[in-house]
Amino acid sequence: YYTAAIRNLVIVMPPALYNFGLTLRDKKQFVASRKHYEMIMNIAGAVGQDQIDSIIFDNSYLLCIMNSIDGGEIDTAIYNHREFAALGISNVQAANAIAAKLEADKSDKLLSFVQEANRIYPLEPSFKKVELNYYLERGETSLALQKAKELTDSDPNNDQLFFIQGVMYDELAKKEKNKILAADTKKKSLKSYQRAIEINPKNAGAQFNLGVNYINDASAFVKEYNSLPMNPPKDKYEKLRAEIKSRYTTTVSYTHLTLPTNREV
Numbered sequence: 001y002y003t004a005a006i007r008n009l010v011i012v013m014p015p016a017l018y019n020f021g022l023t024l025r026d027k028k029q030f031v032a033s034r035k036h037y038e039m040i041m042n043i044a045g046a047v048g049q050d051q052i053d054s055i056i057f058d059n060s061y062l063l064c065i066m067n068s069i070d071g072g073e074i075d076t077a078i079y080n081h082r083e084f085a086a087l088g089i090s091n092v093q094a095a096n097a098i099a100a101k102l103e104a105d106k107s108d109k110l111l112s113f114v115q116e117a118n119r120i121y122p123l124e125p126s127f128k129k130v131e132l133n134y135y136l137e138r139g140e141t142s143l144a145l146q147k148a149k150e151l152t153d154s155d156p157n158n159d160q161l162f163f164i165q166g167v168m169y170d171e172l173a174k175k176e177k178n179k180i181l182a183a184d185t186k187k188k189s190l191k192s193y194q195r196a197i198e199i200n201p202k203n204a205g206a207q208f209n210l211g212v213n214y215i216n217d218a219s220a221f222v223k224e225y226n227s228l229p230m231n232p233p234k235d236k237y238e239k240l241r242a243e244i245k246s247r248y249t250t251t252v253s254y255t256h257l258t259l260p261t262n263r264e265v
Contacts, residue, residue, distance in 0.1 A: 014040050014056050021063060030071030037064035038080065045087045058091070065094035069101050077101075078113060085120050092124050099130050110134060125155055132164075141171045159200035166192030166209060189213070 021036035040060040044052045061084065068077035077098050084090065095117045102110040111134055117127040128151050135144035148165040155161060169189030176182035190213055196206035 014043060014052050014060070018056050018060060021060075021067075025063065025067060028070075030067040031073065034064055034067035034071065034073070034076070037061075037067065040064075041080075041084060041089070044089065045084075049089060061089065061091045062094050062097075065091075065097060069097060074098070074101055074105075074107070074109075078109065082116070090120055092121055092126075095121065096126055099127060103130060103133075123154075125151060128154075136164075136168075141168050141175075144168055145172065157199055159196040159203045159206065162192045162196035162199065163203055163206045163209075166190070166196065166206065170209070170213075186213070 017036045017040050021033045024030075024033035024036065037060045040052070040056065041064060044057055044060075049057060064080055065077050068074065068080060081095055081098060099110070099114055099117065101107075102113055111131065114127045114130045114134070117124075118131070121127065128147055132144055132147040132151065135141075135147060145165065145168040148161060148168060152158070152161050152165060166189045169185050169192055173182045173185040173189060176185055190210065193206040193210040193213075196203045197210070200206075
């Protein structure tokens with residue numbers, strides 16, 4: 001009897017629950033459907049995931065979460081994800097579906113969920129990107145920069161991440177009142193743009209922003225140049241001219257890629 005009971009629990013019940021759950025889902029009875037997949041997950045938690053057919057197990061996890069989302073039970077979806085994770089069972093696709101729903105709804109639960117997901121899936125970058133966008137939308141540049149640094153460390157060949165990092169350094173440099181710290185932060189922004197261009201020479205945003213930075217630098221030297229007395233020391237005069245020329249020349253090398261040509265039009 002024991003052997004027969006185990007066989008029914010592991011072999012017979014999961015497929016039956018799975019198919020009945022699909023029927024209920026097709027009828028848009030999402031809550032009832034979810035409960036069937038919860039039962040499969042509970043069986044897996046009791047006897048071990050490896051005892052359940054892998055396709056049934058993987059799909060049951062995802063369908064459990066999706067039924068909660070589609071049934072308007074986002075809190076249940078979060079609870080199920082957390083409960084399964086505590087049992088050592090996880091699924092990135094399901095977690096991404098929860099994050100996408102929370103993001104679409106502009107839910108105040110988004111940040112706490114993606115932070116929890118980052119702990120469960122430390123090698124998965126998608127949750128760090130959601131968190132980055134969360135901080136960017138709220139103008140929390142320092143926190144966004146911290147998250148961008150984590151992403152560039154884990155994905156060092158992503159030019160867009162380095163471009164975003166450069167933009168954030170630019171914003172911080174503008175806000176910094178200490179001139180020395182502002183100059184240091186500005187150097188970091190230039191370095192980020194340069195890295196983005198190294199990875200992808202066609203990154204127009206990085207090309208343009210880098211060019212703008214050199215134009216701004218040139219403007220500062222032009223202002224100093226125009227303020228010189230009528231008969232300035234020749235070396236001072238020549239040095240400023242060289243600085244201005246160097247920056248304008250560099251600017252052209254970056255901005256020409258971002259401007260339309262006759263061929264492109």
